[in-house]
Amino acid sequence: MSAFPSPQAVQLSSPPPPPPPPPPFSKHLKCTAARGSCRPPLCSLISNPAISTSTAAVDKNHVIQRLCEKGELKRALRVLSQEPDPTQRTYELLILSCARQNSLCDGLCVHRHLLENGFDQDPFLATKLINMYSELDDIVNARKVFDEIHERTIYVWNALFRALALADHGPEVIDLYRRMNQVGIPSDRFTYSYVLKACVVSEGGLLLLKKGREIHAHILRHGYGGHVHIMTTLVDMYARFGCVKCAGIVFGEMPEKNVVSWSAMIACYAKNGMPCEALELFRKMMLETHDLLPNSVTMVSVLQACAALAALEQGRLIHGYVLRRGLDLILPVISALVTMYARCGKLDRAQQVFDKMDERDVVSWNSLISGYGVHGFGEKAIQVFKEMIISGISPSPISFISVLGACCHAGLVEDGKKLFDSMVREHRIFPSVEHYASMVDLLGRANRLDEAAKIIEEMRIEPGPKVWGSLLGSCRIHCNVELAERASARLFELEPMNAGNYVLLADIYAEAQMWDEVRRVKKLLEARRLQKVPGRSWIEVKRKIHSFASVDELNPHIEQLHALLLKLSMEMKEDGYVPQTKIVHYDLDLEEKERILLGHSEKLAVAFGLINSAEGETIRITKNLRLCEDCHSVTKFISKYTKREILVRDVNRFHCFKDGVCSCRDYW
DNA sequence: ATAGGGTTAG
Known part of the structure; x- marks a missing residue:
């Protein structure tokens, strides 16, 4: 054996049994060698240490690049393990590849490798690593990369802001943003986008709205008031806080608007209970802009608005437009169509649109499940839910909200309980407040108020207003004064300004002929200057939406x-x-x-x-x-x-x- | 020197 110069040569001269743990290149070499082709030059180049390693390194870098481009990450890594002299570019390619292949352990391996090879303080690679960890949902390691790098360029800061914002760590971004300003690093146009996003992805509520307003001021002060991207993010930020007015002002003052800006404002109306305004703005966009074509995102919001209004005629027109534009190939658009038809009462059309899809994701299925649910077809909703699982799509938390809601409307208590159990046991989805609220609704409506109350007691998370609200609603149906008092006491603490809760309690007292109590609750309502949300109904006649208030004296x-x-x-x-x-x-x-x-x-x-x-x-x-x-x-x-x-x-x-x-x- | 951002279904 020792007589032979290299492992490659060994294999050549003694072809038989087990070709031991093949070093990265052996396969390739073996192939060409076996065919007896161009063996000598390449083989000797790699195996002969006398020949300059740098030539080999450049060569291997090239090989790594090719392998990464082809998605052959494992082979690229094997080449890396033999690489005496990797460059920044080598690591960049590997990092990008790990992110694309969704392989955290390979990512960690590349990270370790670059630390050992003197790239631990390379800000460019730090940026890439943070992006990679962000995509692989490992926010802890993203943060670690940031903490360990000394030279923090704006790219490094921005990458971390983006990573944290995507992971819903809003307050952390705001905190770091303050630190960045203290250190004296100026924000760039990317910083603002990420930081604004961070304001809405956190649980901070009003506090971060204030922060968002401050950042709005920074943006204007630094001369970005005309920047389309940043201004659009601002519109969206205000929209998510429910400040339709502020969003409208920013939108109105934009010197330049593109499709995304218009879409953001339309979505703002659609999401904040102003569907008429959403449709109106869409009309305006079509009339006033000549060079802007609505895209799939625009259409999704417009369809949402039609769905909210049960505006079937408008919805059909939009469907036609979607077909003409070829937007019906886009998954979210079709799901929005399914929802639109279902919420306009055309379940058969919803099913037809769904049937014609040649690819479906969990949202498409959820649209159909909730469609059957709101129509009271509980069994059908459960059946669709099961078909979804058989088709190989795992349910999301929203799937359970939809199917539990369906059970609730149809009074399918036992099915609902079984599904709720399977949620954790089979699908590893932990119930959120919405899921619990749905269960309380399911049991409460079926007059199993004790069981509903027990569910609340046994909750592993804090029961929010939604849960207590469900219980109070059930008490209203079954006229349970005692439980209603308990639920409303909690609700008055949790959301003292929600008039609906007081009204419900007053209704329950009235039903029980407890007039003194009715008066007491009404006084509470007055003292807090609260007003019940006035009842409104809508109807579409000849593509026009007509709106009615209760006791509508002003109506012509x-x-x-x-x-x-x-x-x-x-x-x-x-x-x-x-x-x-x-x-x-x-x-x-x-x-x-x-x-x-x-x-x-x-x-x-x-x-x-x-x-x-x-x-x-x-x-x-x-x-x-x-x-x-x-x-x-x-x-x-x-x-x-x-x-x-x-x-x-x-x-x-x-x-x-x-x-x-x-x-x-x-x-x- | 190199790098990246905004609107999206239930």
């Missing part, structure tokens, strides 16, 4: 609508309808109470729909609150008398009225 059609409702209610009374005047708490006589009931926004919208549509046409209405009991029974009657299908979507589900019955089977 009010007399006509009231007359029609009065006429219908007389007929209904003969048929056994009794106005639910007990839900009107004002101290009024019966006749006035009936008048108030008849003026509820959803009844006005139904009447408007009856007058303004052809006989037999379906009427679609959306409401911003829950449908009231009286409106529910009145709409049942109306659907029978007028032989109309009436779809009402309230805040949490669909009611499909037909021939005097509702699809919710009075369970809601």
Whole structure:
């Protein structure tokens, strides 16, 4: 053996059994050698230490680069292990490759290697490493790279800001940003984008809104007030804080706007409960800009707005536009279409659009599951949920919100409990406040209030207002004063300014004829200067959205609508309808109470729909609150008398009225 | 010298 100059030569002359742990290049060499081709030059170059290593290093660098480009990370690493003289470029390629291949352990290995080879203080590589760890979700190591590097260029700072912002570590970014300013490193245009993002990705609430405003001031002071990217991020920041006004001001003052800026503002309206404004702005964009074409992101927000308004006609127009533009190939757009059709009451269309997709992700499935859920088709929703898993897509936390919600609307208590169990056990998803709230809803509505209360007691996280709110809502349905008092006491602490909670409690007391308590709660409401969110309903007629408030004296059609409702209610009374005047708490006589009931926004919208549509046409209405009991029974009657299908979507589900019955089977 | 940013479905 010792007589042979190199391992390669050994293999050549004694071809047989086990070619031991092959050093990186052996495979290649062996192949060419076996075919007896160009062996001598390359082989001797690498194996002969007499020949300059630097030539070999450049060569190997080249090989590493080629391997990285081809995604052959493992082989590239094997070459690296033999590399006597790696360069910055070598490491850069490997780091990028590890990030792309999603391989944390290889990333760590490359990191260790570069530390051992004198690149531990290279700011360029530090930037790349931080980016890599960020992509591999290892924020601890990203931070460590930052802590250990002495020369922190703006690139290094920005990379860490970006990494922390993506990982929801907002407050940490703000803290570091302050330190950066103290050290005297000036921000650049990238810094502002990342830091603004950090303001909204944290739990800080108002505190960080203040911070965001400060940064807004920095931006203006440093002359970036006309920078499209930064200004758009600002619009989005205000949007996420719910400051629609501020977002609108920034947007309005932008000297230059592009598609992204318009999309951000449209999304702002769509996400903050102002769908009409979203559609209006979209129209404006189409009319006023000549060189800007809406893209898939724009369309998603526009479809959301249509969905929120149950504006089927507009939604169909948008669908047509999406097809013409070829945007129907983009996954989020199709999912938004599925949601739009489902929320406009066209489940069959939603299913059709879904069926035509040739690729589906978890969001597409969630759209369909929640679609069936809000329509009260609990079993179908569970079936779709199971099909999703069979198709190889694992459920996300939102999948469970959707499917649990479906169980809740359909009263499928046992199925819901089983799914909730499987969530942790099989899918390793830990329930969030929303999941618990859904379970409390499920049990509470089914009049299993004790079990619902027990769920809250056993929660491993702090039960937030959503959870207590669900319990209070259930107490309202089943008239449980004692539990309602417990839940509302917590709610008044957690969100003292939410009028809805006081109203619910007052409703419960009223139901129990506890008038003193009703008055006490009302006084509380007045003392805190709170007002109940006024009920509103919407209906689309000839592609125009009409909006109705309760007891809408300003509405130009009010007399006509009231007359029609009065006429219908007389007929209904003969048929056994009794106005639910007990839900009107004002101290009024019966006749006035009936008048108030008849003026509820959803009844006005139904009447408007009856007058303004052809006989037999379906009427679609959306409401911003829950449908009231009286409106529910009145709409049942109306659907029978007028032989109309009436779809009402309230805040949490669909009611499909037909021939005097509702699809919710009075369970809601 | 080199490097990177904004809007997105349930």
